[in-house]
Amino acid sequence: MLVSSSRVTLRVSKRINIVKLGFYAMQPQVEGLLNEALLLLSNLSYSLLRQFAALILSYLFAIPYGIVAARSRRAESVMLPILDILQSVPILGFFPVAVLFFITILGGSRLGVELAAIFLIFTSQAWNLAFSTYESVSAIPNELLEASRAFRLGRIGRIMKLYLPSCVPKLVYNGMMSWAGGWYFLVAAEIITIGSEEYKVPGIGSYIAEATYSGNLSHALLGLGALIFSVVIVDLLLWAPLRDYAERFKYEAFAAQEVRQPTLYQRSLKWLEKRLKRPSLPTARLRSLEKTKEIISLVYTPLPKLKTYLKLIHILCIFLISLLAALVILLHQYETGVKSVSEFIGSLKEPQFLKELSLLPQALLASIARLGLAYVASLAWTLPLAAWLAWRGAAVFSLLGVLASIPATALFPLIINVTMHLPYGLFLTSIILTMTGMQWYLLFNLIGGFRSIPSDIIEAARSFGLRGLSLWRRVMLPGVMPALITGSITGWGGGWNALIVSEYINYGGETYTVLGLGSMLDRAAYELGNLTLLLIILATMTSTIVLMNRVIWRRAYHYTLDRYRFE
């Protein structure tokens, strides 16, 4: 008895020892895991904090700006053109300028990069939110304004009881979109800074990128999972309740529309469509074609209608912005040791600077060609898919929703990891990365476009024997045309942004570049540190975008709307 029991004890204790041994052997791994989890969490919190700081700053800027612009005609004539210009600047193009600016001011501390990152997200949100406020306050029904005066609400009363409440629905909706867009730019910013040791900031983007570049794929996927998790959680805890809250602030016409769309699926679709529109473009808020027309005419057409003095104001704005830029340059040159004007002019004659400058026309053409290729490639897969998806069920949409809610920039390291090994790897990679900035806008606009084709028109066409290619040529393509144009406008806007991260690729400790404005911008910022060059490239890019919007897209838009709209 005694012997056997002691044997049992022995065996048990042996087993315990083995477990213990195993545990001790595991401990470094557990510790490593814990450390990794902590690192991941702290990185995620850094990114989240930046996001929240930027969103709050954006609201603080946008609400007063929008209200003043909407309530004073004189202010409006100055403030709207400024917004128009500001939102034509590619957001990621701001980033190097912002980094150099804040570092110059704050003397190279991490705080500078930190502020630059927050500023970057701010620029992706503030203009759009200011437009939302402006539109909301402008759209207040006249009788409500009269009532607020008849009952003598006064200035404060009008702001508290009328202007602010009327902005709530659009500010929540666009805030939500801006939040999603903010992720894209934040992650991009964090990845960009990885290239140079001194500008590096901790964050979920840099975590994923570093894990991928050091070959630790499981960590990269973990980081991606954490990011998606936080996207979903913030939506559930912050935006979903806010969406419900905002319902109350809609006018009744809007409320009736909501009632007509009863299913959760339709609402989530609408919500999805919304959040995928690029926040910095005015077209972001489209709900229907009518609305699109309104907004486009609001944002893109004021110039030709403006009186000459308004044009002068427009020019004055550009002048002031250039002046500011010049000031920044001088400040920067001063900091870096160039003290006199002649020395500054001398710096313009440096061979490096001149060499880069001579590349500019080629780079511009190369970038446009790259965007064109990415556009065609995006269209090639989104057009058929959108037509197929347009009348499909909710399950596909929720899957698409999850896919689209991942900021594309977070996938960059993983994509690069695969595509760089393919033949023509660098060329392919840059095209694919550019596509990530374009394709979702196209896909979701196209789905909306196909769904807006009245089903009786399709049925009528079928009854006349139209099918296959002729059905496409005569009904489907014309029907989807306005949506295709708005998708293209937003898509190209997103594409210009993507260039800045797709032409300048960090991979395996090496930097690969292809010729283009994006890579020139990055080189000017991170290799040469030449702010003058940076601003010249940025100005080239911005004016190209403005020109393309005004010459190509706006015309195409009005043309298609006149011809292809369903009455």
Place this chain on the structure above:
Amino acid sequence: MPLLELRNVTKSFTSKTQTPFVVLEHITMAVDKGDFVCIVGPSGCGKSTLLRIICGLIPPTDGQVLYKGTEVKGVCEEMAMVFQSFALFPWLTVLENVELGLYSKKISQEDKRRKALKMIEMIGLKGFEEAYPRELSGGMKQRVGLARALVSEPTVLLMDEPFSSLDPLTATHLREELVDFWLNPDMAPDTVIMVTHSVEEAVYLANRVIVLSHRPGTIIKEVPVDLPRPRDPRSDKLYALVDQITSLIA
């Protein structure tokens, strides 16, 4: 001295492209305490503009509005307005909307609440204090609009086609209640100025009907309505007046 007096009021709007066009021309009229005046006229004759000038929401281009002998500049504190589309704030509850009528009054928040609750009860909306406008029917919404205007106990109630967006049955009920309020000496309002495009409504309600001409609006005629109250909306005498006024407009 009349309570309210309009002297030679003219209103013209200037648009960028066209020459200024005149909406109202040489409007001279007086309203006494206790009057119930209805303004009728063809659509686009500027009757709503006239009401807004009286209220002080829009300044006249020329001429004067006098209240108790002094010129009205800005929104007059003794008047309250009821709007055609109700103009309720969709994000405020019934109670909060009614309290808005007391916003500029220098009384405590408790007093405002007490007065608003009492008004809501009198207008027949007890139990709906916490409802939002979208949850109410059209008739109930206009009751809120009326309560919001009456809660400050104005001397003059201005009404801009208050019943034209309601269904006929609801409108009939509300008309009768309005007359009851007006006849009740303990309750505001003493004086009502209402704009309407329905001649029947004007004759049924008013002491005096002011008929405006087509644009530019001028006063064609003032028609006194001496029918005894309560009035029968289908009586021959009433219809004779309706025909007389309608022939003036058409």
